[in-house]
Structures are given as C-alpha cells and as structure tokens.
Amino acid sequence: MLLGAVLWKNGWIVLGETQSVVRMTAEVVALLLLMDLLMYFFHYGAHLPFVYKILHRKHHEHVSTNFLSLFVLHPLETIGFGLMMLALLIGYDFSVVSISIYLLLNLIWGTIGHLNREFFPASFDRFFVGTTRFHNQHHLDESKNFGFYTSIWDRVFGTYK
Numbered sequence: 001m002l003l004g005a006v007l008w009k010n011g012w013i014v015l016g017e018t019q020s021v022v023r024m025t026a027e028v029v030a031l032l033l034l035m036d037l038l039m040y041f042f043h044y045g046a047h048l049p050f051v052y053k054i055l056h057r058k059h060h061e062h063v064s065t066n067f068l069s070l071f072v073l074h075p076l077e078t079i080g081f082g083l084m085m086l087a088l089l090i091g092y093d094f095s096v097v098s099i100s101i102y103l104l105l106n107l108i109w110g111t112i113g114h115l116n117r118e119f120f121p122a123s124f125d126r127f128f129v130g131t132t133r134f135h136n137q138h139h140l141d142e143s144k145n146f147g148f149y150t151s152i153w154d155r156v157f158g159t160y161k
C-alpha cells in the first residue's frame with residue numbers, strides 16, 4: 001500500500017475517472033481474471049519445494065480449512081499479492097470504485113473459499129467458479145487447483161481437479 005501511494009504520487013499509477021457502471025463492471029471482471037492468472041503462477045511457484053518450506057507451508061497446515069485459514073499467510077505472500085496488484089494498476093487506469101469492489105470481493109471470496117462447508121450450488125463448478133470445494137480440494141491434493149476466483153487457469157494449464 002505504501003509503495004502504491006509512492007507510485008501514485010509520482011504518476012506511475014493513475015486512477016481512472018469512469019462513472020459508467022458498464023465500464024466499472026468490466027474493470028472488476030478484468031481485475032478478477034487477471035489477478036486470478038497472476039495468483040495462479042504465484043501460487044504454483046509457492047509450491048516449488050524450496051519456496052514452499054519458507055513461504056507456503058504454514059497455510060497448508062490447515063488441511064481442514066475454516067474462515068480464518070485465508071489469513072494464515074507468510075508476510076511475503078501478502079506482499080506478493082500487493083505487488084501483482086500494483087503491476088496491474090501501473091498497466092491500466094482502473095477506477096477507485098472498481099479497485100474497492102475488487103478488494104471487497106477478494107476478501108469475501110477468500111473467506112468463502114476456506115469455509116469447511118460448500119457455499120455455492122454444485123452446478124457452479126460448470127461455470128468455472130472457484131468454489132469452496134474447488135479450493136478445499138487444493139488443501140487435500142496440493143498439486144491441483146492453484147487458481148482461486150475461477151477454475152479457468154487450472155483448466156487451461158491442466159491442473160484442474
């Protein structure tokens with residue numbers, strides 16, 4: 001966040017001014033899909049043995065997940081998330097409203113994704129939604145389901161279960 005403020009002050013990050021609901025919706029969808037892709041690679045990297053030991057093992061101590069599991073992260077994982085976001089904000093002038101909605105959805109999704117019961121109807125799997133079952137499967141089989149909001153990238157890269 002601090003780095004983001006510095007980048008914004010120096011003109012690297014410019015916030016969009018759109019008032020259009022259609023445009024904001026498109027921006028939120030773009031943020032979800034692009035962050036899902038970046039997080040897929042970051043998460044995949046976090047499972048490489050030498051990185052895993054330092055960075056990601058703690059999160060996987062929760063085999064049976066609960067609403068707090070989302071917050072069991074190494075500080076570098078949180079910083080990694082922030083850096084990926086900043087990269088997108090440098091690349092495109094997202095509006096403050098779109099960014100806020102995305103961050104709110106991220107928090108809700110992360111909490112839902114770690115509940116120990118299914119939140120979504122079973123049919124949602126077919127619509128590429130990253131359901132609770134989808135992420136819970138990752139906690140059971142750590143070689144599958146690296147995506148988070150959607151199962152799109154796991155399907156593309158052959159790690160979907």
Ligand SMILES: [Zn+2]
Pocket residue numbers: 043047056060138142
């Ligand atoms: Zn993992």
Ligand SMILES: [Zn+2]
Pocket residue numbers: 059069114135139
């Ligand atoms: Zn998890």
